[in-house]
Amino acid sequence: MHSRRWRRKSPGGIGFPDTLGNSWIVCSVRLEWLCHDGPARKRSSGGTSMADNEMQTFAALVIQFRSGLLKHAQRILGNTADAEDLVQHALDEAWKERLHLQGPEAFRAWTGRVINTRAISLLRHHRAEQRKAVNAGWVTVLADDPEESEGGELWTFIQEKDLREAVERLPPQQREVFHLRAQGRSYVSIGAQVGRSTGTVGWWLHQVREQLRERLQPIAEERRLSVGTWH
Known part of the structure; x- marks a missing residue:
């Protein structure tokens, strides 16, 4: 069986075979062999096949729930591009499991769980990559504080861009x-460079951690809570 990504996009980013027999309304969802000309099969067979019915049922579910799934993924991941890819993955997986997803609520709950699980995995991967990056030291500054290790799971939801933006808002000396x-x-080396005692350096870094936590913790908590809001 051949599969390919449909080339044109409908306004909502989702596509499906037109039930009126027109050409494909194109989407980003790869539905394996159903990317072939379904309406042509219908015309040649003189009726609607079981595959056509499956395709139309699945397309209707995609149209009904994709917008909500995308918003849910965006709340967790914090950016549209990754959210789009995540929804794409969830819909691809849902197509494979379509025979076991009976009804809209089953489809909605199953795709939501896929997004939750995959999102957590992606965030953990991103965090690991951040620690390998040139500015991985940014994350380790937070690790100077014992309290940070207690909230390790929470900080999984913070991305590099979030930390970068928060750092840019710090006062110049901090x-x-x-x-x-x-x-x-x-601390000794830093104090020598900025002309301050090690005690002052330590106090400034404590303030830095407090300010970063104050700015970033609400973002992290909102994203973590978003994982549990899709039922």
Whole structure:
């Protein structure tokens, strides 16, 4: 069986075979061999096949729930591009399981669970990649605080761009010591460079962690709660 990604997009990003017999209304969902000309099969057979019925039923479910699934994925991941890919994955998986998804609520609940599970996996992967990045020291500054390790699961929901934006909002002196600490510099070395005592450096870094936590924790909590809001 051949499969291919449909080329044109409908306004909602979803497509399905037109029940009136026109050409495909194109979508981003790859539905295996159903990407072939379903209406042509219908015309040649003189009726509606079981495959056509499956296709139309599935398309109706996609149209009904895709917008909500996308919003749900965006709330968890924080960006549209990854959310689009995640919904694509969930719909591809739903097509494979279509015979076991009887009715709209079963479809909605199953795709929501796929998104939740996959989103957590993606966020953990992103966090691991951030620690390998050039600015991975940014994350380790938070790890200076024992309280950070207690909220490790929560910080899984914070992405690099979130941390970058929060750091840019720090006062200049605090931002400087943050960057120096992120480079692995000791308190003594930082103090010598900025002309402050190690006690002052430690206090500034404590304030940095508090400000970053204050700005980032609500974002992380909202995304974590979003995982549990799709029932």
